[in-house]
Amino acid sequence: MTYRAPIQDMLLSLHHGAGLQAAVQAGHYGDFDAEITAAVLEEAGRFATDVLAPLNTVGDKNGIRLADGRVTTAPGWPEAYRRWTEAGWNAVSGPEAFGGQGLPLAVNAACTEIWSASNIAFGLCPLLTLSAIEALDAHGSSELKKIYLAKLVSGAWTGTMQLTEPQAGSDVGALRTRAERAGDGTYRISGTKIFITYGDHDMTENIVHFVLARLPDAPAGTKGISLFLIPKFLVNADGSLGARNDIHASGVEHKLGMHASPTCTMTMGDHGGAIGYLIGEENRGMQCMFTMMNQARLGVGLEGVGIADRAYQQALAFAGERRQGRAVGSAGSGADPIIAHPDVKRMLLQMRALTAAARTICYATAVALDIATRATDPKVRARAAARGALLTPIAKAFSTDIGNEVSSLGVQIHGGMGFIEETGAAQHFRDARITPIYEGTNGIQAIDLVTRKLGAQGGEAVFALIEELGGVVTQVERSNDPAFGTTGTKLRDALGALDRASRWLLERLTSAPNDALAGATPYLRLFGSTLGGCMLATEALAARGEGAGASARYVTLARFFAENITVQAGALERTVIDSAEAVNGADAVLLG
Numbered sequence: 365m366t367y368r369a370p371i372q373d374m375l376l377s378l379h380h381g382a383g384l385q386a387a388v389q390a391g392h393y394g395d396f397d398a399e400i401t402a403a404v405l406e407e408a409g410r411f412a413t414d415v416l417a418p419l420n421t422v423g424d425k426n427g428i429r430l431a432d433g434r435v436t437t438a439p440g441w442p443e444a445y446r447r448w449t450e451a452g453w454n455a456v457s458g459p460e461a462f463g464g465q466g467l468p469l470a471v472n473a474a475c476t477e478i479w480s481a482s483n484i485a486f487g488l489c490p491l492l493t494l495s496a497i498e499a500l501d502a503h504g505s506s507e508l509k510k511i512y513l514a515k516l517v518s519g520a521w522t523g524t525m526q527l528t529e530p531q532a533g534s535d536v537g538a539l540r541t542r543a544e545r546a547g548d549g550t551y552r553i554s555g556t557k558i559f560i561t562y563g564d565h566d567m568t569e570n571i572v573h574f575v576l577a578r579l580p581d582a583p584a585g586t587k588g589i590s591l592f593l594i595p596k597f598l599v600n601a602d603g604s605l606g607a608r609n610d611i612h613a614s615g616v617e618h619k620l621g622m623h624a625s626p627t628c629t630m631t632m633g634d635h636g637g638a639i640g641y642l643i644g645e646e647n648r649g650m651q652c653m654f655t656m657m658n659q660a661r662l663g664v665g666l667e668g669v670g671i672a673d674r675a676y677q678q679a680l681a682f683a684g685e686r687r688q689g690r691a692v693g694s695a696g697s698g699a700d701p702i703i704a705h706p707d708v709k710r711m712l713l714q715m716r717a718l719t720a721a722a723r724t725i726c727y728a729t730a731v732a733l734d735i736a737t738r739a740t741d742p743k744v745r746a747r748a749a750a751r752g753a754l755l756t757p758i759a760k761a762f763s764t765d766i767g768n769e770v771s772s773l774g775v776q777i778h779g780g781m782g783f784i785e786e787t788g789a790a791q792h793f794r795d796a797r798i799t800p801i802y803e804g805t806n807g808i809q810a811i812d813l814v815t816r817k818l819g820a821q822g823g824e825a826v827f828a829l830i831e832e833l834g835g836v837v838t839q840v841e842r843s844n845d846p847a848f849g850t851t852g853t854k855l856r857d858a859l860g861a862l863d864r865a866s867r868w869l870l871e872r873l874t875s876a877p878n879d880a881l882a883g884a885t886p887y888l889r890l891f892g893s894t895l896g897g898c899m900l901a902t903e904a905l906a907a908r909g910e911g912a913g914a915s916a917r918y919v920t921l922a923r924f925f926a927e928n929i930t931v932q933a934g935a936l937e938r939t940v941i942d943s944a945e946a947v948n949g950a951d952a953v954l955l956g
């Protein structure tokens with residue numbers, strides 16, 4: 365079954381739930397005309413349906429091949445990539461000075477969802493290139509930008525992000541790849557990186573690697589890491605391609621999913637060291653890499669949203685066709701489509717509501733990051749930067765968990781056929797599984813949320829958001845609309861739970877840090893469920909002005925989310941607070 369971008373849902377989410385419309389009205393987007401968003405998304409949806417979606421199964425079945433140090437992608441992949449760059453999709457939010465269209469990150473976030481939904485393994489390549497563009501634009505020298513940025517923005521060359529080594533996964537500071545000063549301003553890099561996405565491929569003539577390495581006199585840990593740009597082919601002064609650099613793919617992984625995305629072992633230094641160019645300052649590479657990773661974390665969150673929506677669309681279609689049993693009160697004589705059964709309706713609603721909430725959390729993160737760079741008032745920019753930083757781990761972890769839950773429900777709705785590869789439901793489930801792992805595992809995101817984001821300035825950004833969300837709940841309550849059911853009460857209770865859990869964690873961060881770490885994952889879930897519930901309520905309030913059909917659809921969705929998902933906030937608060945002692949006493953069970 366093909367994929368159709370859910371434009372109406374996306375626009376409601378972007379403009380209202382994520383606050384794009386309010387930000388435009390407040391002047392934070394300069395002369396950007398929000399009206400063009402619908403046209404961009406319609407066009408992106410067409411490209412995804414026509415070009416990317418048909419290759420999704422082809423990529424899964426054929427995978428990639430490595431021979432003589434060169435990776436060949438699945439049939440149709442290079443041609444699709446050529447069409448992608450020619451249509452300008454790589455350049456949507458790229459800097460205008462280097463050929464980009466300069467559209468907001470928020471618009472590109474919606475496009476990223478579309479690429480991920482139609483073909484997640486394809487979309488992952490430009491997702492990483494965009495992160496590379498961000499890091500180079502923010503931290504690169506003007507000379508490096510001149511040579512590489514326009515090529516990356518157009519997509520003529522792709523980017524990779526190289527942190528991981530066998531002994532350095534979540535603990536990036538343990539990396540051993542070596543960099544030596546060559547004496548002419550360049551560096552020679554040697555070492556091995558593992559799990560490098562699109563480390564090699566045949567879709568472009570050059571690949572620009574962004575590699576973390578350590579200088580001989582560098583301090584230990586993350587304070588001694590530098591970031592280097594290492595092109596696959598060196599670039600001559602006139603911009604033409606020169607010699608092959610000393611970096612190549614020496615292996616590829618066989619994986620549970622994402623078969624069409626090459627995951628490479630990269631070897632540098634077989635012939636004296638790969639020529640690398642420093643980005644930013646020596647030993648300050650983690651700062652540059654964080655620019656790249658934050659962008660990529662939002663992108664991976666959007667992968668979760670995309671795969672969830674794809675799984676939902678497929679399950680919805682199946683549930684309308686598959687007939688089993690008579691529904692209670694059915695007027696017909698034969699079996700009814702399974703969508704008539706309340707338990708199947710619940711699963712479908714659960715899929716759609718979780719997807720919608722994750723979508724708006726991701727889009728809101730993009731809006732905050734946009735305001736942080738586009739607003740003219742430095743105070744507005746600073747507040748938005750803190751909001752973007754707070755939302756990023758939630759966008760990444762909540763949305764990718766949702767991608768897994770929803771694609772699992774997609775298999776469930778298909779019954780036995782979900783377990784059989786030919787329906788495609790299983791592929792979504794397999795492809796989704798990596799998203800909570802890469803770009804920093806979801807456990808690491810939760811720790812980041814508690815220690816760095818909640819921990820910053822006494823939780824200022826968290827409490828400001830809770831207060832803002834309280835305003836949404838008041839609006840729901842004041843609407844006096846019976847269609848909202850108990851939405852207002854559920855959201856208010858959840859905000860109380862989030863507030864109490866936040867204060868408890870803040871206190872424990874200093875008095876008993878292991879208690880705070882033990883509660884990080886349920887706290888992130890509590891945050892996402894509460895935030896998502898309030899955001900869907902905002903969208904429902906806005907949809908009430910768009911006719912009876914839209915009102916019924918979005919109010920019911922918001923109500924379902926509040927009454928089925930946000931309602932778990934109280935239990936999650938108790939999990940954060942009450943289970944820390946048992947978690948920290950776990951050795952009695954695990955090692956006893």
Ligand SMILES: Cc1cc2nc3c(=O)[nH]c(=O)nc-3n(C[C@H](O)[C@H](O)[C@H](O)COP(=O)(O)OP(=O)(O)OC[C@H]3O[C@@H](n4cnc5c(N)ncnc54)[C@H](O)[C@@H]3O)c2cc1C
Nearest residue numbers: 525526527528533534559560561627801802803804805807
């Ligand atoms: C398909 C694929 C593509 C990838 N693409 C790239 C890429 O392009 N570039 C790149 O650099 N890397 C890439 N990676 C690597 C990926 O980012 C890492 O796998 C990930 O960061 C986790 O590291 P690890 O596998 O070493 O797991 P580990 O760090 O060993 O973690 C194992 C478990 O322990 C937990 N854990 C670890 N440390 C802590 C801690 N301090 N506190 C609490 N829990 C902890 C983790 O959450 C996890 O559950 C890719 C991986 C895969 C599988």
